[in-house]
Amino acid sequence: MTTTYVLRGARPLGGDAADVVLADGVISQIAAPGTVDVPGGAEVVEIAAEGHVLLPGLVDLHTHLREPGREDAETVASGTRAAAAGGFTAVHAMANTSPVADTAGVVEQVWRLGQEAGWVDVHPVGAVTVGLGGERLAELGAMADSAARVRVFSDDGKCVHDPILMRRALEYVKAFDGVVAQHAQEPRLTEGAQMNEGVVSAEIGLAGWPAVAEEAIIARDVLLAEHVGSRLHVCHLSTAGSVEIVRWAKGRGIDVTAEVTPHHLILTDELARTYDPTYKVNPPLRTAADVEAVREGLADGTIDIVATDHAPHTREDKDCEWGAAAFGMTGLETALSVVQQTMVDTGRLTWADVARVLSANPARIGRIDAGPAAQGRPVAVGEPANLTLVDPAATRAVDGAAQATASGNTPFAGRDLPGRVVATFLRGRATVLDGAPVGPAADTRRLAARGGAR
Numbered sequence: 313m314t315t316t317y318v319l320r321g322a323r324p325l326g327g328d329a330a331d332v333v334l335a336d337g338v339i340s341q342i343a344a345p346g347t348v349d350v351p352g353g354a355e356v357v358e359i360a361a362e363g364h365v366l367l368p369g370l371v372d373l374h375t376h377l378r379e380p381g382r383e384d385a386e387t388v389a390s391g392t393r394a395a396a397a398g399g400f401t402a403v404h405a406m407a408n409t410s411p412v413a414d415t416a417g418v419v420e421q422v423w424r425l426g427q428e429a430g431w432v433d434v435h436p437v438g439a440v441t442v443g444l445g446g447e448r449l450a451e452l453g454a455m456a457d458s459a460a461r462v463r464v465f466s467d468d469g470k471c472v473h474d475p476i477l478m479r480r481a482l483e484y485v486k487a488f489d490g491v492v493a494q495h496a497q498e499p500r501l502t503e504g505a506q507m508n509e510g511v512v513s514a515e516i517g518l519a520g521w522p523a524v525a526e527e528a529i530i531a532r533d534v535l536l537a538e539h540v541g542s543r544l545h546v547c548h549l550s551t552a553g554s555v556e557i558v559r560w561a562k563g564r565g566i567d568v569t570a571e572v573t574p575h576h577l578i579l580t581d582e583l584a585r586t587y588d589p590t591y592k593v594n595p596p597l598r599t600a601a602d603v604e605a606v607r608e609g610l611a612d613g614t615i616d617i618v619a620t621d622h623a624p625h626t627r628e629d630k631d632c633e634w635g636a637a638a639f640g641m642t643g644l645e646t647a648l649s650v651v652q653q654t655m656v657d658t659g660r661l662t663w664a665d666v667a668r669v670l671s672a673n674p675a676r677i678g679r680i681d682a683g684p685a686a687q688g689r690p691v692a693v694g695e696p697a698n699l700t701l702v703d704p705a706a707t708r709a710v711d712g713a714a715q716a717t718a719s720g721n722t723p724f725a726g727r728d729l730p731g732r733v734v735a736t737f738l739r740g741r742a743t744v745l746d747g748a749p750v751g752p753a754a755d756t757r758r759l760a761a762r763g764g765a766r
C-alpha cells in the first residue's frame with residue numbers, strides 16, 4: 313500500500329493556494345482548499361503547506377557524484393541524498409569519474425547505483441572522448457543504446473578543444489537526438505590559470521583566466537553547431553561576453569542552450585582576496601558586471617537553465633594553499649535558495665520561471681521529459697508526482713558540516729540564505745519530509761512512528 317499525501321494550502325508555482333493530493337505515484341487532485349476528496353482505505357498523510365510554493369521536482373543537468381573512483385569525496389548515494397535535500401528529483405552525473413564514464417559498462421554502473429540509492433533519478437552523462445583525452449571519440453552510440461539511455465555527452469572538466477573532434481561529436485549525437493555539453497575553456501589561454509583575469513588577479517598576483525578563453529570556444533561551437541545542424545549545450549557560462557554570443561546565436565536560429573551556476577549568479581572574484589580555496593572554481597568567479605549580465609541573461613531567456621556544477625572535494629583537496637587546491641564547490645543543497653535570493657526576491661523571475669529554469673528546461677535538454685520516468689512536467693492532475701515543496705519565507709544559516717553531501721566545500725558556509733525545501737517527492741514517494749531526507753524504504757515507517765500527520 314502506497315502512502316497518499318495531501319498537501320494542504322500549497323501554492324502551485326507560487327499561484328493561488330490549493331490542496332494537492334498525491335496518490336499512486338501521480339498528482340491525483342488539485343482543488344481549492346478544503347474541497348478535495350481524500351480517498352479512504354489508503355494510508356493518508358496530511359502536510360500543512362500554507363504559504364509554501366509547490367514546484368516540479370528540480371532537475372540538475374550538471375552534477376559531479378564522484379563514484380566510481382573518488383568515493384572519499386562523494387558517492388552516488390550521498391550525492392543523490394544531497395540532491396533530494398535540495399529539492400531535486402533527477403540529476404545528470406558528469407563523466408569525469410575514475411574510470412571515466414566513456415563506455416556502456418560505466419554509465420550502466422552509475423545508473424544502477426542511482427536506482428539502488430533511490431533518492432533521485434540518476435542520468436549518467438557520457439564522455440565525448442575516450443578517457444576525456446580529447447583525442448578520439450568515445451563509444452557514444454553504445455552509451456546511447458545502453459540501459460542508461462545516455463543523451464547528454466560531455467568531457468566536463470576538460471574542453472573538447474579540437475574542432476574536428478567537436479564537429480564529429482556534434483554530427484554523431486544527431487542520430488539519437490543527443491546533445492554535446494561543452495566545458496568552454498580554451499586550454500592554451502588558461503594554462504596555469506587560477507582565477508578570473510582582471511583587476512583582482514593583477515593586484516593579488518594569481519595567474520589570470522581571461523574571459524576570452526571561454527568566449528572564443530562558445531563562439532566557435534555555436535558556429536559549428538549551425539554548420540552541422542546539431543544541438544549544442546554550453547555548460548556554466550560565466551561572462552558577459554558569453555551571454556552576448558549565446559544571445560546572438562539564438563537570434564540567428566542556432567540550436568544552442570546554456571546554463572549558469574548558482575555561484576556565478578551571486579559571487580565575484582573579489583572573494584579571491586581571501587586566498588580561501590573554497591572560492592576556487594572552474595570557470596572562475598568573475599566580476600560584478602559579469603554577475604549582472606548572467607542574471608539578465610537568465611531573466612530574458614538567453615540562459616535556459618540553472619545547473620549546480622555540484623563539485624564535492626575532500627578536505628585534503630581543498631584545505632591547502634590556493635595554487636594547490638582543487639577547483640569546485642558544492643551546490644545541490646543551496647541552489648534553489650541562491651536562485652530565490654538573486655532572481656525571485658529581486659523580482660526578475662517568478663516561481664513559474666524557476667520551474668522552467670530548474671526543472672522543465674533541463675529535463676527537455678536532457679530528453680528525460682517524456683516516458684514513464686518523465687521529469688520536468690507541469691504541476692497538473694495526472695502528471696507524475698515529482699514535486700518540491702518550498703517555504704520561501706524561511707531563512708537558514710548554511711552549515712557545510714550539516715549538509716547531506718559528503719564534502720564540506722560550500723562557498724555559502726555561515727551565510728543566511730532564504731527559502732527551505734520542506735518536502736521532496738519522487739513519483740509520489742517522499743524523499744524529504746520536514747526538511748530532512750527520509751530513506752527510500754523508511755518513509756512510511758518513519759511517518760507512522762511520528763503519528764502520521766503534521
Ligand SMILES: [Zn+2]
Binds near residue numbers: 470547595
Ligand atoms: Zn565544467
